[in-house]
Amino acid sequence: MNWILFAATFYIVVLVAMYLLQTRLVYPGSDLRSKPEAYGGVGVQEIQLKMADEVQLTHWFIPPRKKHYPVVVAFHGNAGHTGDRLAKLKYFTEMGFGLFQVEYRGYAGHEGTPSEQAFKADGLSALKWLSEQGYNKDKLIMYGESLGTGMAVWLGSQFPVQAVILEAPYSSIADVAQAKYWFLPVKYLLKDKWRSDLSIQDVKAPVFLFHGENDEVIPIALSRKLFELIPNDKQAIYFEDGYHMDLYDHGAEKNVREFLQEFVIGKLNTSSP
Structure with a gap:
């Protein structure tokens, strides 16, 4: 009976540790970030915004090259920062779009504690700044990678x-955690669940989703689940040899370009005088 008591005690200790450490597990943060030029970001503007709790975030912005073209608002994944992602996203600016890379509190040397509530407030602040520059919500494209x-x-x-473009998405963070820690009831312990499966049902814009069949971080089944819930125009590409961070090595840029040509640029050209 002693081993049963030990096992039960150990299980409870693991549960308590997971609950207490969940912020660090969900949001591991990233290394310090240098100036944009260190990542090939010539001409990138650093936009400093102070949040309601006095945390100051520095985002990166490149205005559209073509008149009337939207701005792509990009949210990167975990364990990285805007500098890590700039090179792979520069094709948006080559196409004529603007690019606004949002940085997170607790990442890239920024102060503040990450959370779903804080991230959403910070994201709204970024969109407010864009609106003040003349880029209203209907002149934006949302791009998300992983987290x-x-x-x-x-x-x-x-x-x-x-439009909404999703690189290696999930149905919810709770689903991701439960798939990884299948032996624990983690989905019930999580404070931040990120219920994309609920939010996606209210998206009216066209959605493009791409994922790797061999993704070991976010199971592709969760991406397929999300795709089925998209109510309007949608496209998906699943790369047979793709993992989590290598989708652009398998041709994702070409697929994103084709999606934007059909659902965004085509409409811009039609509506232009």
Whole structure:
């Protein structure tokens, strides 16, 4: 009977530790970030915004090259920052779009404690700044990678954006955690669940989703689950040899370009005088 008591005690200790450490597990943060030029970001503007709790965040912005083109608002994944993602997203600016890379509190050397509530407030602040520069919500495209897909889906459900692009998305963080820690009831312990499966049902804009069949971080089954819930125009590409961070090595840029040509640029050209 002693081993049963030990096993039960150990299980409870693990549960308590998971609950107490969940912020660090869900939001591991990233290394310090240098200036944009260190990542090839010539011409990138650093936009400093102070949040309601006095946390100051520095985002990166490149205005659209073409008149009337939208701004792509990009939310990166975990364990990285805007500098890590700039190179792979520069094709948006080559196409004529603007690019606004949102940075997170607790990442890239920023102060503040990450949370779903805080991230959403910070995201709204970024959109408010863009609106003040003349880029209204209907002149935006939401782009999310991994963790950042939760932000892209949520904002896409709140505003009439032009499109939503999701790289390795999930149905919810609770589903991701439960798949990883299948032996624990973690989905009931999580404070931040990031319910994209609920928010996606309110997205009116076209959605493009791409994922790797071999993804070991976010199971592709969760991506397929999310795709089925998209109510309007939608496209998906699943890369047979793709993992979590290598989708652009398998041709994702070409697929995103084709999606934007059909659902955004085509409409812009039609509506232009």
